[in-house]
Structures are given as C-alpha cells and as structure tokens.
Amino acid sequence: MARWQPNAPERLALAALELFEERGYENTTVIGIAERAGLTKSTFFRHFPDKREVLFGSGTMTDLLVGGIATAPPDVPPLEVVAHALEVIGREAFPAHRREFAARRRAVIAAHPDLREREALKGIGLTAALIEALENRGVPTLTARVTAELSALAWKIAYERWSAPTNTDEFGPLARRTLTEVRIAAEFRG
Template structure:
C-alpha cells in the first residue's frame, strides 16, 4: 500500500478544524493536527506557514477574485466586474457541500481573537486585490476603492447568510442580491 495519500491541504484543514472545535485553537498543536490528518509536520509546513493559516486558504480567494474581475466582460461597470468575481468564488469555493463546514470554521474564528485578527487582515488583502484588478481594467482609483469595499461588504453579508444551514440559496445568487442591497443602501445614506 502506498504511503502517499492525496489532498493533504484539505485533510490538514479538516483535522485542524476538528481539533480547534474540540480543544480550542490555543490548545492545539501542529503535531496534533498532522497526527489527526495522518501526515507529517514537514507536510504541514509545505502547505501552511503556521497553524493559524490552515483556516485561511493561502491566496486562493484573492486569485479567484482577481480572475473573476479580469474575465468580466469588457463593458462591465466596476460593480458588475466585482459581481462577476463573486460568481466565480461561489462556483469554486462556496458550494453547497461546503456550507456546514464554513459555518463551523466561522464559529472557530469568532471564538479566537488571533483568528479574528487574521480574518480581518485577509479581508483587507482581498479588498486590495480587487482594487488592483479594477485599476488594471482602467477604473479610476477612488471608484475602484469604493467598488471593492462595497463588494467586500456584500461578500461578508452574503457569506453570513449563506452559512445558515437552513438557507439553500446559491452563494453567487446571494452575493449578487446582497451587492444590489448594499449599493441601494449606500445611495440612501
């Protein structure tokens, strides 16, 4: 039987989440995560720089956002380009089979200040990625910043709604509706 098993990052993520739920983030070590996943410490560090990062997926989301904005139709407005990116994220990352797992992940993050801080930093990085992608499309700086911020707010609200396990809406649909709501609310201010 081969020693190598596929999907190491996913296995590490699942093991980490289970242990963080059982023992708490602070009381879980990288060694315990790797043992639960049936992997080695060196495998862990090949995929993640530290135990905090196991819950944050590296640059996957930023890449999806940028690709979504880059592939939006040429005549798309800045918010339409952001909506296109949210569609891409919904198709790739927020599928219905990930809903419960995402809710569990959010609960672990919410319970730990260090993870909440990392989540906030990740959000800032995603906004910066969207701004850069929009500016490459020729969108003026201020407009790119506003569109990216509105997109990030819509994403955050849609993600909270989508994680509700009684909700059966597709993430992309939720994100587009929420983006419309956020845009309407911004004009009402």
C-alpha cells in the same frame, strides 16, 4: 488515513477545525493537526506557515477574485464586474457541500482573537487585490476603492448568509443579490 492520499490541505483544514472545536485554538498544536489528518508535521508546513493559516488557505481566493474580474464582460460597471467575480468564486470555492464546514469555521474564528485578526488581515488583502484588479481594468482609483470597500462588505454578508444552516442558495447568486442590497443601502436618503 494513509499519508499518500490526496487533498492534504483540505485534510489539514478539517483536522484543524475539529481540534479547534474540541480543544480550543490555544490548546491545538501543529503536530496534533498533522496527526489528526494522518500526515506529518513537515507536510503541514509544506502547505501552511502556521496553525492560524490552516483555516484561511493560500492565495486561492485572491487568484479567483482577480481572475473573475479579468474575465468579466467589457464595458460593464464596476459593481457588475465584482458580481461576476463573486459568481466565479461561488462556483469554484463555495460549493454547497462546503457549507457545513464554512459555518463551523466561522464559529471557530469568532471564538478566537488570533483567528479574527487573521480573518481581518485576509479581508484587507482581498480588498487591496480587488482595488488593483479594478484599476487594471481602467476603473479610476477612487471608484475602484469605493467599489472594493462596498464589495468587501457585501462579500462578508453574503458569506455569513451562505454558511447559515438554513440557507439553500448558491453563493454566486446570493452574493450578487447582497451586492445589490449593499449598493441600495449606500444610496439610502432617509
């Protein structure tokens, strides 16, 4: 692949995923990832600070989340605001053709403690961004926090379901249904 071709971050992520699967996370280097992608080490570092980050992207999810919350219809309950944001994220970040990559990515992350730690930190950052975005809409702090925590759980479950090999649902509607299921489970009085 020529160095000038577009989509360097996607090429690097795919190369990293392949190498992590083949050699393991510990035995994969930034130089190896760059070479597999047909790029240079300096190009890698233009897009990612380290090899852990290559599977997590930049602030794209945070930007999509905050934008989705900001564009949600006015005067809807906080969980509906989040459902709107998750549908935006589904359209922009989780098209059907990315499902196989997502499933492979999940397996690689599950196998490596450093990557699980990074995934957890990203989740904490997204939850914090969600709280702030909801508060910016005028949602009281406690309500924003509870909504964000429930939404983070729903997002995680929806992502696992969406990336399953047998799934054919789009992410947005699946995330909306999962958010409803999590809300119902939180109200369980058994």
